[in-house]
Amino acid sequence: MESNVSPGSYLTPGINSTWLSRSGLFAFGFYKQGNGCAVGIFLAGIPQKTVVWTANRDEPPVSSIATLSFSRDGTLVLQSTPEQTTIIADSLGSTSAAMPDTGNFMLYNSDQQMLWQSFEHPTDSLLPGQRLLVGTEMFSSKSETDHSTGIFRLKMQHDGHLVQFPVDTPDIPPYAYYESGTPRRGDKVRLNISPDGHLYLLNATGANIRNLTEGGYPTKETIYLMRIDADGIFRLYSHKLKQNGNWSIVWSSSNDSCDPKGLCGLNGFCALIDNKAQCVCLPGFEMVQQGNRTAGCEKSFDAVGRCSSKDEYYPYTMRELANTVWEDNSYDVLSFPLKEDCERSCLEDCNYEAALFKDGECRKQRPPLRYGRKMLTDSSTAFIKVGKSTPANMPKDMPKENKEGLRLDILIISAFFLTFGGMMLVISGIVFYKIIFGIESSHLMEMLSTTTMLLCDHLLI
Ligand SMILES: *[C@@H]1O[C@H](CO)[C@@H](O)[C@H](O)[C@H]1NC(C)=O
Ligand SMILES: *[C@@H]1O[C@H](CO)[C@@H](O)[C@H](O)[C@H]1NC(C)=O
Ligand SMILES: *[C@@H]1O[C@H](CO)[C@@H](O)[C@H](O)[C@H]1NC(C)=O
Ligand SMILES: *[C@@H]1O[C@H](CO)[C@@H](O)[C@H](O)[C@H]1NC(C)=O
Numbered sequence: 001m002e003s004n005v006s007p008g009s010y011l012t013p014g015i016n017s018t019w020l021s022r023s024g025l026f027a028f029g030f031y032k033q034g035n036g037c038a039v040g041i042f043l044a045g046i047p048q049k050t051v052v053w054t055a056n057r058d059e060p061p062v063s064s065i066a067t068l069s070f071s072r073d074g075t076l077v078l079q080s081t082p083e084q085t086t087i088i089a090d091s092l093g094s095t096s097a098a099m100p101d102t103g104n105f106m107l108y109n110s111d112q113q114m115l116w117q118s119f120e121h122p123t124d125s126l127l128p129g130q131r132l133l134v135g136t137e138m139f140s141s142k143s144e145t146d147h148s149t150g151i152f153r154l155k156m157q158h159d160g161h162l163v164q165f166p167v168d169t170p171d172i173p174p175y176a177y178y179e180s181g182t183p184r185r186g187d188k189v190r191l192n193i194s195p196d197g198h199l200y201l202l203n204a205t206g207a208n209i210r211n212l213t214e215g216g217y218p219t220k221e222t223i224y225l226m227r228i229d230a231d232g233i234f235r236l237y238s239h240k241l242k243q244n245g246n247w248s249i250v251w252s253s254s255n256d257s258c259d260p261k262g263l264c265g266l267n268g269f270c271a272l273i274d275n276k277a278q279c280v281c282l283p284g285f286e287m288v289q290q291g292n293r294t295a296g297c298e299k300s301f302d303a304v305g306r307c308s309s310k311d312e313y314y315p316y317t318m319r320e321l322a323n324t325v326w327e328d329n330s331y332d333v334l335s336f337p338l339k340e341d342c343e344r345s346c347l348e349d350c351n352y353e354a355a356l357f358k359d360g361e362c363r364k365q366r367p368p369l370r371y372g373r374k375m376l377t378d379s380s381t382a383f384i385k386v387g388k389s390t391p392a393n394m395p396k397d398m399p400k401e402n403k404e405g406l407r408l409d410i411l412i413i414s415a416f417f418l419t420f421g422g423m424m425l426v427i428s429g430i431v432f433y434k435i436i437f438g439i440e441s442s443h444l445m446e447m448l449s450t451t452t453m454l455l456c457d458h459l460l461i
């Protein structure tokens, strides 16, 4: 058994910021997070320092004055300020700790019994030998560089089913977006990953009931990692050690990046453009927060107004979206032979603002509309009620008469120039790098994203 950390040892973000495994592949300790540092386990022996576990992932990053100690009473404790301490592993009685080359940080007592292991508390990743046990779940990270809890989860259910849901939803089929296809296979089924990239489910008696991947991939100088990514899909990655390479995707839980429910926030819908998920607002809606697709969309027009379509000036019209679906929260279901009848019925009904038409059924609904997506294989047509006064059929930056509109125009124009200028800077930077180093721009982007994951001591001195 390896034992490389004794009670009384401590780490600081500046010097001695990690405890390394024997080969230097894994490190336990401080890594750069936002403007400060977080505590976790990361692959230190590869160019792309990859975080595989984070302690108390939703606590704010700590500053350079923090201390992480393995105290003499066997507790692993983070002192972020003189006043504030957080216990990472409360293991009274542990007398040694180890960071082995498996990536599993462990605490032992004097009888060499393991009292605590990071493998039992997965965040978004599973390493070979680690398992997702029954009743437990893993949560995606917010983004590739922010390891706090994101918006997707993967749960090993008591019925033997491995299922993905958005966060904050009940564990019921309407919210699921991935299922392993092993329902009713008994309690205590668990997800396993082996060093050869075999990802599979074992039941209570140890029988293999499902292979997600067949395994048998090359193991020489290669490490595998399963992770539920920030985009909601879980993937098996491989990385060749001793090569300045990157992670490559071996397997994905889905090939459709619009599958994860809730990728686009309320009143937005997901559409595949060049095989990439894009979030689009429903007609008459605008993004709540530019550049943040999970924040969703809100109404861009004033919904208060007259209701009866017999009014001389009826302020609404309907917009049609082909092959578009969302969560079915129908309050009123009517039968109509033609979609035009559904459209008219919704237009004239003050209580509803949207309708889904499919196979003669007209399902009237109200915003917020959730889990919207364009699905070419689905014959549903969506109708959305929009204000006539909104420039629904005109270009978005159409000049408006009022003062606010004018200011909006100025904003749009300056935003355009700012964006354009920024893009030119980035493009010229990329071109420059390509000329100098002869590397592909996509790799450059990856390099850019990983520079933020450097060890804390490299940045905080
Ligand atoms: C770092 O830790 C090692 C071993 O615990 C110790 O010998 C060394 O003095 C420490 N370095 C500094 C600068 O504190
Ligand atoms: C596990 O699976 C095997 C093979 O399908 C089956 O024979 C066995 O009864 C299962 N065990 C449990 C506890 O369901
Ligand atoms: C899963 O794959 C292993 C080989 O990696 C094979 O031996 C086993 O039969 C497969 N099991 C199922 C249920 O397909
Ligand atoms: C995006 O919006 C969501 C929901 O409003 C919020 O939780 C998240 O912090 C936002 N992300 C960023 C980068 O602002």
Ligand SMILES: CC(=O)N[C@H]1CO[C@H](CO)[C@@H](O)[C@@H]1O
Residues within 6 Å of the ligand: 244, 245, 246, 247, 248, 249, 443
């Ligand atoms: C430098 C390097 O090895 N880059 C690799 C990154 O990953 C892609 C595929 O995902 C490879 O094609 C590159 O060779």
